[in-house]
Amino acid sequence: MAEVIINLAAVLAGIAFLLVLWRFIKGPGPVDRIIAFDGLTIVSITGILFAALAEGRGIYLDVALVYALLSFLGVIVVARFLERGF
Amino acid sequence: MVAALDIIGALLLLGGTSFLLLGGLGLVRMPDAYNRIQAGTKATTLGTLLSLAGVAFLHPDWILKLLLIGVFLLFTNPLSSQVLARAAHRTDVQKASTTALDHLEEDLGGKR
Numbered sequence: 001m002a003e004v005i006i007n008l009a010a011v012l013a014g015i016a017f018l019l020v021l022w023r024f025i026k027g028p029g030p031v032d033r034i035i036a037f038d039g040l041t042i043v044s045i046t047g048i049l050f051a052a053l054a055e056g057r058g059i060y061l062d063v064a065l066v067y068a069l070l071s072f073l074g075v076i077v078v079a080r081f082l083e084r085g086f
Numbered sequence: 087m088v089a090a091l092d093i094i095g096a097l098l099l100l101g102g103t104s105f106l107l108l109g110g111l112g113l114v115r116m117p118d119a120y121n122r123i124q125a126g127t128k129a130t131t132l133g134t135l136l137s138l139a140g141v142a143f144l145h146p147d148w149i150l151k152l153l154l155i156g157v158f159l160l161f162t163n164p165l166s167s168q169v170l171a172r173a174a175h176r177t178d179v180q181k182a183s184t185t186a187l188d189h190l191e192e193d194l195g196g197k198r
Contacts, residue, residue: 001089001092001093001096002089002092002093002095002096002144003096005093005096005097005099005100006096006099006144008100009096009099009100009102009103009137009140010103012100012103012104012106012107013103013106013107015107015110016103016106016107016109016110016133017110018110019107019110019111019113019114020109020110020113020126022114023110023113023114023122029119029179029180031119031170031173031174031177031179032119032122034170035113035119035122035123035126035127035170036113036126038126038127038166038167038170039109039110039113039126039127039130042106042130042131042133042134042159042163043106043110043130045134045155045159046102046103046106046133046134046137049137049138049141052141052148053141053144053145056145058145058147058148058151061148061151061152061155062151064155065151065154065155065158068155068158068159068162069158069162072162072163072165072166075166075169075170076165076166076169079166079169079170079172079173080169080173082173082174082177083172083173083176083177
């Protein structure tokens, strides 16, 4: 029972990833792409959670933590770059 | 008892990923960049937090790391969305034609 619901949740996360990826490809401006990049990394964190669940290994959560940190830094850096061009 | 916790955790995961789906849908459907910032950061933050809570129910021994990720997301996501919105406003990203109110524009009074 629980496994079925978890698989359904993973499928929903995959669809969400595809929707955000569509916005990332379509554009139209740099700000939209950064938003989509932020969304992609956030959805990917949930994806890493599913990987950790499937393998039963808690060490994968460290990857999710570092990924969240790096994506945050990337968004901040690109936003600052857009604002004043370094 | 363990089975009940598993069901609760799986349902929380399902709720979280449906919020992620709604956020993705908002990113596709919203008319301009400012609305997309709202959809793309608020809904996905709630979705990720619900998913983290669901995994905490499924694996109670991971709760410390999950809590750390959740606190970190709560700190960084609003910050990055605010910085993005400010950058969009300063670089004059086009607003949707239905935008009714822009307090920042009024406060600046065109003296940029």
